[in-house]
Amino acid sequence: MEKNSNQTRVLSLPLVLKSLVPSILGILFFLIPFDGPHGPTVMIGIVGYAIMDLSSRLLPLTVVAIMLISAVGAIYVRIHEPAWVRNHLFLRSAFMISKFWILVRAVGAVLGIAIILKLGPEWLWGENTGGLVLHELLSVLLVFFFLASIFLPLLLDYGLVELVGTMLHRILKPVYKIPGNSGVDIIASLLGDGTVGTLITARQYEKGYYTGREAAIIATTFSVVSISFCIVVVNFVGLPHMFPYFYLTVVCTCLIIGLVLPRIWPLTSIPDKYHPEADSTVVDNNGQQLSLVSGLQLATQKAGSAPGPVKLLQIGLFNAFDIWLVFIPVIMVIASVAMILAETTPIFQWMGSPLVPLLDLLQIPEPEKAAPGVFLGFVDMFLPAILCRGIDSEMTRFIISALSIAQLIYMSEVGVLIMKSSIPLNFWQLLSLFIIRTVMALPIIVLFARFYFL
Template structure:
């Protein structure tokens, strides 16, 4: 194949692969009144059709994860620790072994409906097992299909244009631009896993991984629609998305400049940055297309096979932790008065801006640390449209919640300490709330 033909093939590979990824993974369409991306919509149809089979399979996998990690802990040096993927999935610390066992116990109790109501109810353990079942399909598939967006040259292409913006605004390299967009538009959990993978490949520094995971890994467009619909403010969806975009930029601009993120090392994995041949001559468009085409030309089927590690990591490593932590968090939020106590500062801010039903809204907003659907549940009876719109935006803004993303951030080492996860949640909540309130009052 001549050089010109090779360049043409690489360019077509970049255009077709990236276009398919954007249309299939990122762009929302209307499916008979349901707004969602193609991938998300059909995954949800699949889950709905086969939930009766998927849930018991997941329970068995959670039990398997707990048993194998316990065996490895009690008897090191078995086949588990000698095989690379097995070691990655099941060789862990005593703390996480205990959490996996707890997750397995909760999953079994919920599935067979035996145990105290506060543990197995549809609002606690039942909600978490159902959520975990959905995510065990959605997140691995998102990780697989995001390959079309992240590895067919789109990162290099957009880096030439958006990169000049993300560096001064968010203190990240130009190559982070596509991951920032993908994290903001797509599912946050998949974005965190995808960012971890790119960090391990040497594309991002530790600080950049933390910035993308804590400042941009929001709920998907589909999730924003769900939240807006349940809270009865779907007619304000355009304003809600605009508000999220504006306030997200403001909060991220501030968040990357204060501890703990500002203190994270700006170093690559094992101190090595990925090496790429980058064209620097010519117009920005020429550089963007050439660099993107070169990247697409390097891609093989192995890029897709490499996703098996993180796909299995999510299901077997993280799902038991999500079930255990999420259930505990929901129990604390719904069955104790702790939430009312800790939400007082948020209530005072709401009252300062004369937001109606401030007490109920404050509890709803702070409950988001436990699970991002809790604010929707707790605010569903609020009468004020203004307040429901504020809660809708604030249920997505903080990004971090115990039932999933907090677990992902700590286990992937995007955020090394759990205390940092808590601090970042508080920072994003307190910084964003006044801006969200002002925005909602202006548009309404």
């Protein structure tokens, strides 16, 4: 009797509405295409570009200010190690970092100042190098990182992930060789962020929800970057009207590749064993099957424990500042160096030249310009988008930018996280998986692109 009353309470109308209404709003904000001033896009794109139109002059200055705070704060904490930083989770995460990352932040801040004031040679701050990165790329990221941090809880914190994950569990194990509860990780990556999905996977592996092989499959096959970042990429390469097709292509490509990778080397070489310190109770319960009613209960329980609007806004702001302080200086340095090398040296053309015959065979327009972007995604997923922005062919821009997302493994974030975690993957395995993903993804994306553009 107590169990039935508890289920009735969990599935009560107020809790169902508390789960349903925010989830629907999240779907409308992130997943449903609308016609906007810049062409068809999702609601976050419409809101983001409205903000940029109103504050275009302030955004580059804001980016530089954030990089200065990031660098100066990290240097101060490194020298003085104040207790008020050590005892604060957000400040500790944002500012207690290694000497290498302090150097990266300092270089990013110096670059930002030089670009704003046009100091030094023009190749440093020009409109095709540092100026492009600061005024267009980072200004866009600043806005979309903020909006994603504020509004993604509508998708992630009110039960949608739990409900959909429960519905997926019956196909994940036989088809993708991963357990049903990994649906939460997958959806958190697709709707939230690939790095978040990777962190969740590592923690779930340590607790005993996955074996080492299952954790490796999830981290290298399903940790796709967020919807909001894909919107940034699509808008940056001048294809906002293609976003629904772009994201559909990326997801379908990853799902197709996911049918193959778990069944071949190097993933098959990873022991299918649980973490040595895994909770034995969790391991014993891993075979339990969940029904739709159980999924609804999990969803409403999640909604019932979700924070109120004020707390949710506070968490969103903290997340936005954390992302700004950590990632904006890194992107500033990597993207600026890449653009300077692309503009002043032929290094990327040399690197891409062996791929030109392959791209030509696939009948990709402007193969010489596209080739350098094919393998640069291993360094950072945004570099191919930066390099292909000047390509005239919309089809080629679509292919290279979609490929950079579907490649999934990039060392500036996900690769480093995997190697630092307990997931049993090393650098050479990650490089092998990146190459295999690239070889498989390219013809799939070309087929999608031909359907859209020809």
